[in-house]
Amino acid sequence: MGVTVPFKQVDVFTEKPFKGNPVAVINFLNIDESEVTQEELQTIANWTNLSETTFLFKPSSDKYDYKLRIFTPNNELPFAGHPTIGSCKAFLQFTKNTTATSLIQECGAGAIPLVITEGVISFKAAMADYEGISTEVIAGYEHAIGLKFIAAPALLHTGPEWIVALVEDAETCFDANPNFPMLAEQTKQNNHAGIILAGHKRNASIKNSFEMRAFAPVMSVNEDPVCGSGSVALARYLQELYKFEETTKITISQGGRLQRDGHIVASIVKEADGSNSYHVAGHAITVVDGKITL
Known part of the structure; x- marks a missing residue:
């Protein structure tokens, strides 16, 4: 140019x-x-x-x-x-x-x-659209991640197509070691961007605190250090799972495995018409x- x-x-x-x-x-x-x-x-x-x-x-x-x-x-x-x-x-x-x-x-x-x-x-x-996925696809992701999920994962359309899955706690999330070639193949087969993995912080002083990781090897990013669209996906997934009835903040930490120190606040906002909107701040x-x- x-x-x-x-x-x-x-x-x-x-x-x-x-x-x-x-x-x-x-x-x-x-x-x-x-x-x-x-x-x-x-x-x-x-x-x-x-x-x-x-x-x-x-x-x-x-x-x-x-x-x-x-x-x-x-x-x-x-x-x-x-x-x-x-x-x-x-x-x-x-x-x-x-x-x-x-x-x-x-x-x-x-x-x-x-x-x-x-x-x-x-x-x-x-956008923050929620879609269920088949047990066969769930099994494929569990195999690639090497962990059992504590609730049925789902596909979240937030720009990228993220699978969101919960594991037992924040420590389990932090310690996860995915098989990246297997995960890349799984996401490629299903036309997904990758997987958002999260675990609740059991003893956190702030309610609704989660450790989160974002894996997208099919996009040549094995692990994204801190992911905004992934935090939207996690908040929407948690809303579907727990049915929060009032505006709720989700506090997310991410990036520790990559020597980063990322912090996100994702909010589920109750609008006047009864719908939910999803906001991310940092x-x-x-x-x-x-x-x-x-």
């Missing part, structure tokens, strides 16, 4: 540098989206070799503040959680916006409302700030 554009790498779901989940964010706000090919974007994402790389473009209408395109090293995603929060942080810095309290992101999953409160960025999930800090030439 022969242009130089601003670039940031943002660490998400942490207040400590290098302890969250990084996302590369490239500022194409001053470039017409039609001037960039899918192949060029994918090549950049493959080069950064992070779980996700995002590209900020001008939105298609003034209903939105910006358009976000999200890529893994291998493919484009309609939505992902930690890239949404990290890209919001980068957008505010790119545009020198220090006063915004809310934004609307345009992406493949539609409009994503964002709220900024005292340094914490939260998004409202565009911190984000910029650790790389520069430019790249394309």
Whole structure:
């Protein structure tokens, strides 16, 4: 392309540098989206070799503040959680916006409302659809994970297609050692992104606290350090399992097995019409700030 554009790498779901989940964010706000090919974007994402790389473009209408395109090293995603929060942080810095309290992101999953409160960025999930799976598929995942699940897992459509499964407790979740080639084959056969594994923290001082892990070897990410769309999937799954009757916060820790220290708050919000909406909140800090030439 022969242009130089601003670039940031943002660490998400942490207040400590290098302890969250990084996302590369490239500022194409001053470039017409039609001037960039899918192949060029994918090549950049493959080069950064992070779980996700995002590209900020001008939105298609003034209903939105910006358009976000999200890529893994291998493919484009309609939505992902930690890239949404990290890209919001980068957008505010790119545009020198220090006063915004809310934004609307345009992406493949539609409009994503964002709220900024005292340094914490939260998004409202565009989708959180629940679907049961067969006993045969469940058995395949138990075999790949090497554990028995304590409740029937389910498929959650949150942008990525996540299987969510619970194990006995947080320690069991933390200690799990999946067979990644087997898990990749299982997810490929069923057209799933991967599996969200979680276990309840038995002695936690905060109610509804969980250890969570996200495995997606079919997308060349054996384990995602801290996963936003996965936390939406977990919250929706827990709502189906426990039928919470009031707004409920799910406190999630993730990344310890990868020497990270990720923290997410997923909220199940009871709307006025009786429906539930799902929100994810976390911190984000910029650790790389520069430019790249394309």
